[in-house]
Amino acid sequence: MSEDTGKMGLSDSSISPGNLDDDVSPGVGAVVTFEGRVRAQNDGRAVIRLHYDAYRGMAEDVLKDIQRRTREAFAVSSVRLIHRVGTLSVGETAVVVSVSAAHRSDAFDAARFAIEAVKAELPVWKQEEYQDGTRVWLGGKPAENGSGA
Numbered sequence: 608m609s610e611d612t613g614k615m616g617l618s619d620s621s622i623s624p625g626n627l628d629d630d631v632s633p634g635v636g637a638v639v640t641f642e643g644r645v646r647a648q649n650d651g652r653a654v655i656r657l658h659y660d661a662y663r664g665m666a667e668d669v670l671k672d673i674q675r676r677t678r679e680a681f682a683v684s685s686v687r688l689i690h691r692v693g694t695l696s697v698g699e700t701a702v703v704v705s706v707s708a709a710h711r712s713d714a715f716d717a718a719r720f721a722i723e724a725v726k727a728e729l730p731v732w733k734q735e736e737y738q739d740g741t742r743v744w745l746g747g748k749p750a751e752n753g754s755g756a
Contacts, residue, residue, distance in 0.1 A: 614687040614689065614705075615670050615671065615674055615686075615687060615688045615689065616667055616670060616688075616689060616690075617661055617663060617666055617667065617670075617689075617690055617691070617692050617731075618689050618690070618691050618692070619691075619692055619693050621691075621699065621700065622689050622691060622700045622702075622703050624640050624642045624700065624703045624705065632684060632707075634684060634709050635684050635707045635708065635709065636708070636709050636710060636711070637707065637708050637709070637710060637711040637713070637714040637715075638705065638706070638707045638714065639705070639706050639707075639711070639714040639715050639717075639718040640703065640704070640705040640706075640718075641702075641703065641704045641705075641718050641719075641722050642700050642702075642703050643700070643701050643702040643703070643722070644698060644699065644700055644701060645657050645695050645696065645697050645698060645699050645701055646697065647697045647698075649735060652735075652737050652738075652739075653737060653738035653739075654697060654735050654736070654737060654738075655696075655697065655736055655737065655738055656694055656695060656696050656697065656736045657694070657695050657701065657733055657734065657735055657736070658693065658694045658695075658733070658734040658736070659690070659691055659692045659693060659695070659701065659731055659732070659733055659734075660692065660731070660732050660734070661690070661692050661729075661730060661731045661732070662730040663692075665730050666690070666729055666730050666731060669728050669729050669730065670688050670690070670725070670729065673688060673721055673724045673725060673728065673729075674686045674688055674721075676720075676724070677706070677717050677720055677721045677724070680717070680720060681706075681708070681713050681716055681717035681720065682708060682709065682710070682713045683706050683707065683708040683713055683714065683717045684707045684708055684709070685705075685706065685707045686704075686705075686706050686717065686721060687703070687704070687705040687706075688703075688704055688721060688725060689702065689703045690702045690725065690729060690731055692731070702722070702725060704718050704721045704722045704725065705718075706718045706721065732744060732745075732746075733745050733746065
């Protein structure tokens with residue numbers, strides 16, 4: 608299958624998941640889209656917004672690598688990966704994975720593989736801001752020297 612060349616990367620503006628699942632080639636019988644949103648509660652605390660920061664060059668390389676590995680591991684037609692950066696309010700979309708394939712099982716399996724890889728590997732850091740005014744940086748993949756691949 609040919610390599611995906613677009614619809615992958617970091618976005619400073621809102622993400623429209625519907626714009627990612629436009630692979631309408633005749634062989635596509637399934638499109639699975641995962642949309643991760645900012646939720647109002649985390650560990651019992653009221654969240655009012657998140658701020659995502661990224662090591663941009665490395666993050667783009669990591670997303671390309673996840674896209675490549677997903678395409679190699681599963682019989683898919685396309686893999687689209689977008690992660691927001693900047694400040695997001697509750698309910699906004701933070702990450703989207705969209706996978707198209709001939710069969711639903713391949714699309715579901717590939718989408719799960721891709722989102723788990725994004726969560727584990729992408730050098731993006733999240734700061735939660737709570738209703739009481741406090742802010743906390745949570746998790747994130749440590750930035751390492753090199754290509755990040």
